[in-house]
Amino acid sequence: MSKIKLRPKSPVRLVATLTFLLISLQIASIIGQYLAHQFSIHRAIDVVERRISLDSAFLDVGNETLNTPANRYAIERYLERLEKVLEEKNLPVVVSEIQGVRTKSDLTEFPRLHRTTFENAEQTISISINSRNPLNEVGISWLSIILALLISPLFAFTSKKRRAQSAREEIVLPPKPRLVINLQEKTISNGIDDKVVTLQNKPLCFYTALVKYCIDNPNESLPPHKDVPHELMALANKCFGRLIELGHTKRKRPDFNANLDKTLSEIRAALDDVFTGYIDEKETYYPPRAQGEGSRSKQHSYALPSIKEDDIEIIGN
Structure with missing residues (x-):
């Protein structure tokens, strides 16, 4: 049974391999984090819209038919309670405005604005929802660094047997008689x-x-x-x-x-x-x-x- 002797590759090739793995895995991680954050934002907006739609029957948002204005005090109290619910559920959004009544909370961490409207039995309700910047939610993945360090040794050695086989494959075969x-x-x-x-x-x-x-x-x-x-x-x-x-x-x-x-x-x-x-x-x-x-x-x-x-x-x- 023939033995396969392992020989280390040159340091330059080892560094190049490690660098390539680090960059590739890190890019894959960043793309995954970005897509996951976008998905969580869309899911959170759906949750907020569904919650406000259910609460709108008990929320004094005014009436266009009767020409009555929205109850600002009631809406502001509702925004405060809704913000606490969103924080408890750890959703990356905050409701910044309902029917023209803005929240008093600081929106610095939620710079992206999403506007939507829906209709209840009495009138159309407009909502503004702010979400976190997705670029602030991505970062260096330590898992990708660990994986690169674990995988790179697999490419650190080459076998003499494989080198000899490659050399044999490169040998030009003799011409075939015709x-x-x-x-x-x-x-x-x-x-x-x-x-x-x-x-x-x-x-x-x-x-x-x-x-x-x-x-x-x-x-x-x-x-x-x-x-x-x-x-x-x-x-x-x-x-x-x-x-x-x-x-x-x-x-x-x-x-x-x-x-x-x-x-x-x-x-x-x-x-x-x-x-x-x-x-x-x-x-x-x-x-x-x-x-x-x-x-x-x-x-x-x-x-x-x-x-x-x-x-x-x-x-x-």
Whole structure:
């Protein structure tokens, strides 16, 4: 079982980590305190409005219909009693005015003003409610400082094992072999080393067409006991025409249906040479051999089902 050795980080990184944690946790704490205070103000205003609404039936706030004024003395006494109730409930608001009658209390600690009105059976009642400044309710959170001091040691050490693993991940992987068909040189190669194999016209054209056909038809079966599909034959003839354009031959086009076993054997032999040392990668490009029942088995197919366009490169196409 391998041991993980811990190594301390540099002091600068430790200080930076601690500072980042302190600032982040403190900001989160301040935002939480501010939102909590705002919520408490809204809740307190709802409580005050509900309380005054219930008491308004017994409070002489005047009557607009009868044109009678508010009883200032009664309202001032009510404001005093209401202020004591709010203090007992520790609510961050105070009622500063009801129906134009102001409280005699000092409102220095309650600078923010909220005005509201509601209607009872007789008239509309206006209320002014003052609340504490939310900025005065937020401050340094000692809990966030303690958490930062407790968490920062977790980032104080790094393991050699993790460093070694990161170094391994940064190592560039060797290039993956891929089939390179060069119609200009009539060769195939793996795109990595200098190993190049020259193919005759017929197997070169048929294999180039086979690769293209299998990319376009990944689920198609190609049993050797049946004739070559028309699309595959057309691709092979087109490739042969390209060899004529490149000046490699002037002979007439061969019959790609004839001697199919021999053509596939030549292709496999060339791939064995090109992909020496790359057995797993070769399977992608290798036309499968018949297993058990001979090359004419009805279950056999020489198609390349796993080949994709990114797996090949055709030069001079």
